[in-house]
Amino acid sequence: SQQGEEDPQALSIQEGENATMNCSYKTSINNLQWYRQNSGRGLVHLILIRSNEREKHSGRLRVTLDTSKKSSSLLITASRAADTASYFCATEETSGSRLTFGEGTQLTVNP
Amino acid sequence: DVKVTQSSRYLVKRTGEKVFLECVQDMDHENMFWYRQDPGLGLRLIYFSYDVKMKEKGDIPEGYSVSREKKERFSLILESASTNQTSMYLCASSLFQGTGTGFLGEKLFFGSGTQLSVL
Numbered sequence: 001s002q003q004g005e006e007d008p009q010a011l012s013i014q015e016g017e018n019a020t021m022n023c024s025y026k027t028s029i030n031n032l033q034w035y036r037q038n039s040g041r042g043l044v045h046l047i048l049i050r051s052n053e054r055e056k057h058s059g060r061l062r063v064t065l066d067t068s069k070k071s072s073s074l075l076i077t078a079s080r081a082a083d084t085a086s087y088f089c090a091t092e093e094t095s096g097s098r099l100t101f102g103e104g105t106q107l108t109v110n111p
Numbered sequence: 112d113v114k115v116t117q118s119s120r121y122l123v124k125r126t127g128e129k130v131f132l133e134c135v136q137d138m139d140h141e142n143m144f145w146y147r148q149d150p151g152l153g154l155r156l157i158y159f160s161y162d163v164k165m166k167e168k169g170d171i172p173e174g175y176s177v178s179r180e181k182k183e184r185f186s187l188i189l190e191s192a193s194t195n196q197t198s199m200y201l202c203a204s205s206l207f208q209g210t211g212t213g214f215l216g217e218k219l220f221f222g223s224g225t226q227l228s229v230l
Binding site: 033035040041042043044045048088090098099101102103104 | 115144146151152153154156159169199201203218219220221222223224226
């Protein structure tokens, strides 16, 4: 069963705007990861945040994690047309089971 | 950079055919995975392997088998392809780390995917 659920399913913004995607999950986790997938290609790892971390930055990416609400958000600042892709969260549960992916958010950045 | 190579980008097969999807990684990773990706269903794990000749069922193993004879190569086999196996197939690898499952804090490296159509 899916552990992570992304919200919204689709997001369309203008270049230069910020994009925020959310992920909710159901069980306790060791870490949460975000991946990006360009159309018709494989996934690329973006960032990992551990359960004892609240916020992490990588370039224009900012990830937050709220374990009390079992949710995470991915913020892309100053978006570019090249950021157009699907974004997936993936959770590693404390039970030791495999990494579980959500269904993704389709981000479209219009030039 | 880690490279995960899937042998075919697009594949068209007929119902009942035996299909082999090959995946090779070049970074000596212990763990390898096969996922399928379908619209509205996200990524679902078919099989994974922690080591040579070892395999574990994922969430949807029915209709599939795998082979890992060498550390760098992980093959997915559709014994008798069916139309409901039309999908994007993604291979991934990761490093073993520490104790437990090896998934602790480890990121996956994906291949570019194989779009399989079964007619």
